[in-house]
Amino acid sequence: MTELHLTNVSFSYPDGTKALENLTLSVTSGERVAIVGQNGAGKTTAVKLMNGLLKPTEGSVLVGDWDTKNHTTAQVSRKVGYVFQNPDDQIFHNDVESEVRFGPKNMGFEPERVNELTDWAMKLCGISEFAEENPYNLPYSVRKFVTIASVLAMDSDIIILDEPTAGQDKIGLQVLGNLLQVLEEKQKSVITITHDMEFVTDYFTRIIVMANRQLVADDNAQKVFYNTEVLEKSMLKPPAVAQMAKLLDFSPGILSKQQLIEAILAQHSL
Amino acid sequence: MTAMIDLKNVSYRYPVSDDSVLKNISFSIEKGKFTAIIGNNGSGKTTLCNTIRGFVPHFYKGELDGEVIIDQTKITDYQLGQLGEKVGYVFQNPFIQVSGVKDNVFEEVAYGLENLGIPVEEIKVRVEEVLKLVKIEYLRDKNPFELSGGQRQRVALASIIVMDPEILVIDEPTSQLDPIGTQQIFEIIRLMKERGKTIVLVEHKMDLIAEYADDLLVMHKGELVMQGPVREVFADPEFEKYQIQYPHVTEIALQLQQSGIPLTFLPIRDEELADALNRTEVAAHD
Incomplete structure (x- = not known):
């Protein structure tokens, strides 16, 4: 069980470019959080600070009782697994299984546990059938699942997924949804960056909105997607269902397809 | 209308593979049309794009049966370079399209034109215009390797549009982009269509395709x-069995139909749902 606390965190690159300003947030163990916002809003910078890939120029990042400033990225990444946005930045083995196995093996787990975690992660990510394949022969979307499996197999308490929905089809999105469910049952915290607002409303209640390197909102989906000020500031497009509900003049609050269908059915039975 | 892209009974097998990735495919795309290729991952969409731009079989080798005809000429009668001028291809993964030989975005976008031997003055004008169109003027002096995924995706698109090819084949151009950036890319594609380009797009975002x-x-x-x-x-109704995403509004409409609410037509755009429902109300009152 590991909690994550960011307190007044800012980050600037050595050339002075500011990438993140004064971010404060906490993620309790077992919690599921979505981070949304425009390209360049600071989302990836924020999560790279969480696993120690970047160290704050101001403020502090606490992973459990570790301040990331006092630990190496290698140490922090045992507690916080980060799945890169671009799978090709991460993959370096010639077959899928070796890629997935590398993490747990490197953690020094018992061989039996390494096997178990490798099989479990590949299965959960729907890539068991590609165990022998070279990852680079697989489509981009499947390669993304190879990188997710590689991180899951390390069994860290906190898992960060950077745009796992990019390029995913309906089946891929279902695999992701199921994976979030399983991780929640295992009491893992999952922080997901995504541009897919339907995916967000389907699987997340807590949403962190970022814009211009700052936190704009940290609230539940209903409050975020029906808050005009937040939407304008972050240039977010609410999920399709919210837009349809608005066009149909329903009162605010509808986010899921089921809610919308029920509202329409109720109107028709009048 | 004349066919710009014509495939007749095309099958293709990658080298050392036992299975065909494309099986007996025939279709014809008219000049100026915007066609979206959809299907789940692994269904052959990218290979189909590679066939249209001649990389199958020119580059990837393997076995190609059937005929691929681009603008009235068989693909086997083209040099790969000639095809490159006619068919612009935007990679699915923007991280691999960047040339690696230029150290700023302006030159990266100019690279293709330089290779075609276009006069420098003309290159400058065309690159300026495209940077503006794709909204990346502010990136002109940045190193392409220091850009975010979404920014690279725009640079990748700009590098192809600047070449002014007759056919644009675009493989998932918005996968790394936020919703507003995505909308802007679709607006650019619409503009290309208005300029008479033939467009083939691979994409999963059905609302925008609709x-x-x-x-x-x-x-x-x-x-x-x-x-x-x-x-x-x-x-x-056949569409449902392929387990491909519907536009969100269509998915809702189908469920409403199943729940016994008749719709006069199946909406595919958000704003059509009200219309479809209102019409049923009018009909019910009659």
């Missing part, structure tokens, strides 16, 4: 299983 595209090609396990105008394909 809004912008003319026709659909539906791929499933290497076969072209459905083709036709966007609205007709989504309305065809």
